[in-house]
Amino acid sequence: MAQDLVFYTNPMSRGRIVRWMLEELGVPYRTEIIGYGPAMKAPAFTALNPMGKVPMIRHGKVVVTESAAICAYLADAFPEAGLAPPPGDPARGAYYRWLFFGAGPVEAAVADAAMGVAPGEEQRALVGYGCMADVMNMLEYAVQDGGFLAGDRFSAADLYLGSQIGWGMHFGTLEKRPALERYWSKLSGRPAARRALAMDEALMPEKRD
Structure with a gap:
């Protein structure tokens, strides 16, 4: 059962x-x-x-x-x-890499930027993301080939990191770059992504005039 x-x-x-x-x-x-x-x-x-x-x-x-x-x-x-490369598949390394890059450096960098915190050059070694420019360059590197993050198929790593990219560009917490926009456009058009969006939008409080 x-x-x-x-x-x-x-x-x-x-x-x-x-x-x-x-x-x-x-x-x-x-x-x-x-x-x-x-x-x-x-x-x-x-x-x-x-x-x-x-x-x-x-x-x-x-x-x-x-x-x-x-x-x-x-x-x-x-x-x-x-939604994940099976154990033993070499693609599992990239899967973990990008899933937890999103959970670590990207999350921390965006949160710091939202609070107006920008590590000075001498402080960058103390934070896991270095600086926002480093994070942006790494995100661009991750998606530059136009494919998926872990092998030749969509995975939970794409879903998680892609969500951060999409939200970040929408709300202005991440810089818009052509490679990131192409990547997010490909992910956001998935039927499951559209269903999930519609379900959550239907649960949003009604806006008052």
Whole structure:
């Protein structure tokens, strides 16, 4: 019997990445919308995730938090979807490389920039990303050949890092470069990406005039 898969999210969160991942898998899951504020800090939720944040999944008795970890876990838990190179495949090295480049240097660089933090030249060795220019050049390097990040097919690494690229260019936290725009255009047109976007947009609060 299949284990229950429950997705805890908010449409105004990185849960959008996980929603896309779940839609790519094509497996049944149940969504629990968690509101910001008291709901995320309520004992029932923090008992599962003491950080009191989304996204999070519960797969049977397994609880996974952090978007990159959730994507990596789901790709391995549902190998039939083909969203990760199998163990032993040399492409798995590139898969891990870019998945965690997104979770580490890209995430940190974007967060620092949003807070107006820019490491000086003497400080760059102290942070994992060096400087924003280094991050941008690395992203461009990753997608310059026009293919996918880990071999000849789409993977969870593309989904996760691609989401960051798409969001970053949309909100102005990452510089628009032609190679990045071409890459994101290819990913964002996937049927699962479009389904996930429509589902989360439908959950957004109505705007008041």
